[in-house]
Amino acid sequence: MATAGSSGPAGRRGVRVVDSHTEGEPTRVVIEGGPPVGDGPLAARRDALRDRYDEFRRALLDEPRGVEAMVGALLGPPEDPTHTAGVVFFDRARYLGMCGHGTIGLVATLAYLGRVRPGPATIDTPVGPVPVELRPDGSVTVWNVPSYRSRTRVRLDVPGYGPIEGDVAWGGNWFFLVDTGPADLRLRNVDTLLAYCRAIRSALVRDGVTGEAGEPIDHVELSGPPERPENHGRSFVLTPDGTYDRSPCGTGTSAKVACLVADGRLALGAPWRQEGILGGVFEAVAEPLPRGIRPRLTGTAFVTGESNLIFQERDPFRAGVGSGAPSPKRPRTSGGRRKR
Numbered sequence: 001m002a003t004a005g006s007s008g009p010a011g012r013r014g015v016r017v018v019d020s021h022t023e024g025e026p027t028r029v030v031i032e033g034g035p036p037v038g039d040g041p042l043a044a045r046r047d048a049l050r051d052r053y054d055e056f057r058r059a060l061l062d063e064p065r066g067v068e069a070m071v072g073a074l075l076g077p078p079e080d081p082t083h084t085a086g087v088v089f090f091d092r093a094r095y096l097g098m099c100g101h102g103t104i105g106l107v108a109t110l111a112y113l114g115r116v117r118p119g120p121a122t123i124d125t126p127v128g129p130v131p132v133e134l135r136p137d138g139s140v141t142v143w144n145v146p147s148y149r150s151r152t153r154v155r156l157d158v159p160g161y162g163p164i165e166g167d168v169a170w171g172g173n174w175f176f177l178v179d180t181g182p183a184d185l186r187l188r189n190v191d192t193l194l195a196y197c198r199a200i201r202s203a204l205v206r207d208g209v210t211g212e213a214g215e216p217i218d219h220v221e222l223s224g225p226p227e228r229p230e231n232h233g234r235s236f237v238l239t240p241d242g243t244y245d246r247s248p249c250g251t252g253t254s255a256k257v258a259c260l261v262a263d264g265r266l267a268l269g270a271p272w273r274q275e276g277i278l279g280g281v282f283e284a285v286a287e288p289l290p291r292g293i294r295p296r297l298t299g300t301a302f303v304t305g306e307s308n309l310i311f312q313e314r315d316p317f318r319a320g321v322g323s324g325a326p327s328p329k330r331p332r333t334s335g336g337r338r339k340r
């Protein structure tokens with residue numbers, strides 16, 4: 001496997017990771033032993049990871065090492081030397097422009113490692129620098145990338161569900177946001193909600209509905225009423241890997257707030273508290289920009305583990321199992337028979 005960390009003395013050098021969850025959504029930060037993608041622009045590091053070391057992404061996140069919904073974060077030096085760190089986010093399907101829950105998880109990880117203290121910091125990402133603040137109570141505020149709605153009330157005929165309308169918005173990833181659904185946004189309805197969102201995403205592809213510059217819309221967000229009265233809304237988000245965000249989704253909350261402000265349903269500076277499907281909350285406040293808004297997003301993450309992942313050369317499943325990973329390459333005996 002063309003990854004770092006798989007060789008070394010007696011094959012014992014691994015990939016060091018710290019795991020966390022942000023309102024239930026897991027993040028795995030690679031702190032040592034990742035592929036050599038250099039220290040140039042984050043977009044170039046992401047391209048190098050995608051073009052030369054994509055197996056690493058799957059090996060890190062797929063079974064047997066990863067879990068469904070996990071987002072990976074390759075930590076590196078910042079692009080701007082005055083900033084704190086650089087990061088490339090990815091999931092089991094593809095690379096993410098930005099990741100709200102992942103940034104909160106990354107800052108909690110840096111705090112755990114003693115690399116940030118309460119106060120401001122800046123994380124460089126492939127879609128731009130992201131200022132953050134670690135608060136004394138351990139929560140993290142993220143000034144997300146500029147977020148805006150690009151298309152309003154797009155009509156879509158979704159097979160099995162009929163015509164629906166939704167908005168296309170950017171919050172660091174592309175979202176199709178829909179206010180109606182086939183069931184309440186509750187955990188017991190996950191299968192129904194997933195099927196609906198996947199059908200919407202297929203219809204978007206079929207009709208050529210994209211983000212700007214033809215970028216695919218890889219997230220679908222359903223909105224509904226909150227469960228608790230102190231909150232303002234609840235979300236269910238289909239992520240690129242075909243599963244759902246356990247958290248309220250940071251980039252999704254940003255896209256939602258951009259739409260609410262554009263509709264005059266949320267004032268600039270007013271808090272929007274969005275529940276995720278597990279009931280965890282992100283609070284977002286919109287700051288004005290010439291186009292769209294800058295969402296200021298606050299949430300909490302907890303570190304759950306620190307490990308050294310091992311990729312043994314003889315392991316036929318060392319590149320991971322699932323999400324389209326190729327069949328394992330089994331070592332052959334000299335007679336060409338498969339080893340058991």
Ligand code: PYC
Nearest residue numbers: 099100101249250251
């Ligand atoms: O929090 O932005 C987010 C996110 C994107 C995909 C999964 N989580």
